Amino acid sequence: MPAAKELDPLRSLSTLAGKMLRNRRRAAGLTQQQLADRIPLSQSMIAGIELGKQVPSAQTAQAIDDAVGAAGELAALWHHVRRGLQQRVLYPVWAHGYLEAEAEATRIQHFANLFPGVTQTEEYARAIFEAANPLFGGDIEEKVEDRMARKVILDRPDPVWFWSILDESALYRVVGSHQVMCAQLTHALELAERPRVTFRILPYDRGMPGGVVSIGAILLLSRPGKNEAVYWESGLNGALLETPSEVGVYRAFYDHLELEVLPPKASTELLRKAREEHHAHCTHH
Structure with missing residues (x-):
């Protein structure tokens, strides 16, 4: 409760x-x-x-x-x-604050090795929830439906600025199936055509600031009239942080990370290449 x-x-x-x-x-x-x-x-x-x-x-x-x-x-x-x-009911207690912050955010900056929730297709989201179900339980279809409803932040008249840095592994690790991955990459390429959505890739041969190997997902959120917030999640736990000193560490991490990633155009080309070469049997070309 x-x-x-x-x-x-x-x-x-x-x-x-x-x-x-x-x-x-x-x-x-x-x-x-x-x-x-x-x-x-x-x-x-x-x-x-x-x-x-x-x-x-x-x-x-x-x-x-x-x-x-x-x-x-x-x-x-x-x-x-x-x-x-x-x-x-659908989300762990540590995610509740993030869901409220996401809905009111004007800018979100994301980093993870999976496509962020509001950019996922139904099939991609369902595959993630199915894989997690033995650990977390819950109604998979209700979770998928709610995740799809959260996409409204990208489709409203004044959409959020959404900038995602993806570890290169997100393009190749098969979530669900090659067909699911093909559809997800196609969807990402379509979203990338929008002026307020950007995907950038951290290549395998680039390091992360501070020698970090894996930190799960982080999202920096800008909200009207409030301090910047950061949400981090590792799968089994997470937290929404709003203290300036704590947020500052993640802001510095993200700013340094941006120095290592590919520019938007090169990232888009890598997304397309991954779809066409690694998920070669898809029908979304």
């Missing part, structure tokens, strides 16, 4: 939705029982929703929204609460 502190943002949002419902219901001249009869629900359920202690299902949320004339505003709030609660 997540700590109470971690649930505060969701509780606050649920409480806000409840207060809005109460105001809308009263403005419509309805008692709790009258509103409950329209849905239909029990009066106690309506009371719990107004107190922020109950979160309605998608269908019920829309019915309540329609009944009080909220024009989708309440349904949208409850959607965010439900999705947040689902993520608490």
